[in-house]
Amino acid sequence: MMKSRLVLATLLLCGTATGALAHSPWSGTMAPVAPTPQNTPLALPRAIPPIPAPTQAAYPGVIRYEVDASDVERKIVRVRQTIPVTAGDLTLLYPKFLPGNHAATGPIQLISGVTVTGAGQRIEWLRDTIDPYAFHVEVPAGVSEIVVEFQWLTQPDNSTWRVVMTPEMLNLQWEKALLYPAGYHSTGITFQPSIKLPTGWNYGVALDTDSFEGGVANFKPVDLYTLIDSPLFGGANFKRVDIDPDGSGVHLNIVGDKPDQINPTPTQIGYYENLITQADRLFGARPYDRYEFLVATTKHLGGIGLEHHRSSENSVPDDFFTNWGKSLGSIGLLPHEYVHTWNGKRQRPxxxxxxxxxxxxxxxxxxxxxxxxxxxxxxxxxxxxxxxxxxxxxxxxxxxxxxxxxxxxxxxxxxxxxxxxxxxxxxxxxxxxxxxxxxxxxxxxxxxxxxxxxxxxxxxxxxxxxxxxxxxxxxxxxxxxxxxxxxxxxxxxxxxxxxxxxxxxxxxxxxxxxxxxxxxxxxxxxxxxxxLTYTDTLTEAEKKIQTGWKTDFQYSLGFTLSATNRISGIRWGGLAFEADIGPGWEVIAINDLAANADRLREAVSANKDGSAPIKLLLKRGDAFRTVQFDYAGGLRYPRLERIEGTRDRLTEILSPRRR
The missing domain is CATH 1.10.390.10 (Neutral Protease Domain 2)
Structure with a gap:
């Protein structure tokens, strides 16, 4: 039998528990000694076994995994897992280190209603006291499979966790809504997944579909690694577009808040076909059998850009296709995530x-x-x-x-x-x-x-x-x-x-x-x-890329001004910092006139000869103060300037390859 981490609860009274208290040499009082795992009293109903380390053995059997994601109004995902088991200790893990997050970000705080049954009887689980991502189950004799049910309570806004369900669309990341047996590699555990979607919805995913009827999609069995690496975008407004010039292996799977937001033009589709061609010429081989871009054109779903091996999750503005090129960051999102299939997924640290x-x-x-x-x-x-x-x-x-x-x-x-x-x-x-x-x-x-x-x-x-x-x-x-x-x-x-x-x-x-x-x-x-140089006047093309130019004073006064005239992004050691301006101050007036970003730009420009110092009236809570800047450097926006007589390698690097 495995050594227990449970010790019977005891009442630690001075002088009655050996080693529980020790004399403090510096105070003359009795000071507690830090307990060890062996003498820590735990008020638990039973022993907690160790969490098994992963081995190369395959988990016996297939885990049937049913997801009900149809409750988009209440934003609840319901899960039922049927897991083959043998009698004895079983530890189930909730995924903690999520792909592409580079950190322990599994939102176990959103998992509720965990219930385990076997042979028609309830089986009580016990959460690990050191690693709360682990659930310990004692499987009774004669039970060959258990049913685990729970809910993922997805969030109504983006204040803490991002929104993944709206009345129009769903971004299902399987790892947020499953448990798996400890003691195995993720490639050694087989799941057979299915999902129930709202009536009339369609979906994009890199899994292979066995059937899709009545809003329920059944997928072919896959290992846990592949399942977690294959998120799903579903929606009432859905379109799938082939963008592979050499076949039908790469697609845009687009969901939108509205039907008119999912229709790329032929020119736009041509750009994405060029992306596939240029990536082929850069890397020389494709590290996938097929690739699915999952794209949400939305103002309601939470923002995301996340890489996977055979797909990627991408959210862009709701007018992405209808107001093309508005944001370079959005335009560059899909190419970035696509590169990750080579760098980060197949070739990985x-x-x-x-x-x-x-x-x-x-x-x-x-x-x-x-x-x-x-x-x-x-x-x-x-x-x-x-x-x-x-x-x-x-x-x-x-x-x-x-x-x-x-x-x-x-x-x-x-x-x-x-x-x-x-x-x-x-x-x-x-x-x-x-x-x-x-x-x-x-x-x-x-x-x-x-x-x-x-x-x-x-x-x-x-x-x-x-x-x-x-x-x-x-x-x-x-x-x-x-x-x-x-x-x-x-x-x-x-x-x-x-x-x-x-x-x-x-x-x-x-x-x-x-x-x-x-x-x-x-x-x-x-x-x-x-x-690298700086200019006080940007071209219209530069303003489109440097979108913060109206409120950006980083390289002059050393801060950014928000739309509500709040000072943010204070640069350490900059003029504002040296003037003892910290977070939370709001600019009320500029040179005795009501504050706004246009007026601040005018004030900075007007003092280029040093004749018109910049005076700011600031407010934070009930406090007011006036600050004067004698800065005379004018507005400073970055620009790359050609060095005369040199080779323009940057343009060469950025130009399309012909082969």
């Missing part, structure tokens, strides 16, 4: 290739997983025609300026930001420029990969490029989607295979740099034929 979804993930190589995906996502956005080259160059200017003005590098290297999700999943703080965070292993790493690309191009007289790394490192095995783990040395070796160089030092210098002399990695811009 070894420390994220865990046995199951309750083994902790490590994130040491997110600057490859996310950073190089950010780079290739932008490159393919341009190469496919989804966005003009000039738009990507403008966005690179924003990235370069942000990191050229980031004080947080003084104490925190880029490598450490890979841990940011583990410290608190994408939490915000009032001084992001000092804290650094999630965006850095995306966007600063993008600059590192541009640096590497241009170095290879220059050193090889344009014969080689980072494209060759992409094909060599991520390509091969066409049609296979078995994950392949890699470590830092593998990245270095693949770069050396393209162009011999001290890549280990190149990367570690940029990843580990911290201190007052640490600089943003902007060498790739110069090698591309550009320099």
């Amino acid at each position: 070894a420390d994220e290739l865990t046995a199951n979804h309750n083994i902790p993930s490590q994130n040491t190589l997110l600057w490859v997983y996310e950073g190089q995906t950010e780079y290739w996502g932008d490159v393919l956005t341009s190469r496919s025609g989804l966005a003009p080259v000039a738009d990507i160059i403008t966005s690179f200017a924003e990235v370069a300026a942000f990191y050229d003005n980031q004080p947080g590098r003084e104490w925190r290297p880029l490598q450490d930001t890979n841990n940011h999700n583990l410290l608190g999943y994408r939490t915000s703080n009032p001084y992001a420029s000092w804290m650094r965070g999630t965006g850095d292993y995306y966007r600063e790493a993008l600059l590192i990969w541009l640096d590497a690309d241009t170095l290879i191009r220059e050193a090889t007289n344009e014969r080689k490029s980072l494209d060759d790394f992409a094909k060599g490192f991520f390509g091969g095995d066409n049609g296979s989607y078995a994950p392949r783990g890699y470590v830092f040395d593998d990245v270095v070796a693949a770069l050396n295979a393209v162009h011999p160089y001290d890549w280990a030092t190149f990367l570690r210098t940029r990843l580990d740099a911290a201190g007052p002399d640490a600089k943003a990695p902007l060498d790739g811009l110069a090698r591309s034929g550009y320099r």
Whole structure:
């Protein structure tokens, strides 16, 4: 019998429980000794067995898994699982480390009504006291299967967890609504899933459908790994569009708030066909048998962009197709998530290739997983025609300026930001420029990969490029989607295979740099034929990309002004920071006139000769104060300027490949 973690409850009275209390040498009083797991009293009904570690053995039998997602008005997902069992201890796990989250984010707080029955009798479960994602069940003799039922109480708004159900659509992530047996690899547990949808709905998913009748879709059996990696988008307004120029293996599965929001034009479909073609030319092989883009055009479903091996979850504005090109971020979402099928899913950092979804993930190589995906996502956005080259160059200017003005590098290297999700999943703080965070292993790493690309191009007289790394490192095995783990040395070796160089030092210098002399990695811009400059007047095309230009005073006064005139994004060490302005202040007046962003821009511009200092009246709660800035640098918006007489490698990188 396994050793119990249960100890009979005892009353710890001074002098009656051996070792429970000890004399404190510094205070002369009795101080409690920290209990050990062996002497901790637990008021529980029975012993808690250890959680079994995953083994290579396959779980015997198939788990029948029925999801009822038809209650969209009350936003409740109901689950029934029929699990083959044998008598004895069984531990069921709720997935904790979710794909693409890089952190323990499984929302077990939303699981309710957990009930277990076997042979028609109720079986009481016991939650693990150390790991609350584990449920312990004692299966009685003679019971060969148990039925587990519960509800996932999805949320009505996006304040804590994102909205996944609306009256018009559903974003079902299976891992949010299942339990699985501990002690096995996720690839060794077989599920047979089905889902009930509202009447008249259709759906997109990378699973294989056995039947779809009466709103119930039955899918072919799959292992747990594949199930969790295959989310579903369903909706009352649904359209499936083939975008594979070479067959019928890639689709857009579009759901919308309204029927007129799911109709891409032939030109738009052509861009997505180009995306598939350009990705084929970049990577040389497809790591999937088919690929399903799941796209929600919506203002009600929670925002998402999440990669999977044979699909991706993408939410875009409700006018995405009817007001094309309004947001570069939305346009670039699908290319980014598509790149992840090569970088992050098939070719994956070894420390994220865990046995199951309750083994902790490590994130040491997110600057490859996310950073190089950010780079290739932008490159393919341009190469496919989804966005003009000039738009990507403008966005690179924003990235370069942000990191050229980031004080947080003084104490925190880029490598450490890979841990940011583990410290608190994408939490915000009032001084992001000092804290650094999630965006850095995306966007600063993008600059590192541009640096590497241009170095290879220059050193090889344009014969080689980072494209060759992409094909060599991520390509091969066409049609296979078995994950392949890699470590830092593998990245270095693949770069050396393209162009011999001290890549280990190149990367570690940029990843580990911290201190007052640490600089943003902007060498790739110069090698591309550009320099970072600032302008006080943006073109209309630049305003479309730098959407915050009306309220962005980051590189002048050191803050951003919200639509309600609230000061936010205070840059550490900037003018506002040095004027003792902290979070929560609202600008009431500018030079004795009612405040708004237009007036603040005018005031900053008017003081370029130093003759008209900028006076702000601020309010926070019941407190008022007046602050005067003598800043005379004018408005400062980033721009990449061509270096005369140099090769325009950036345009070459962003231009479509012909083969």
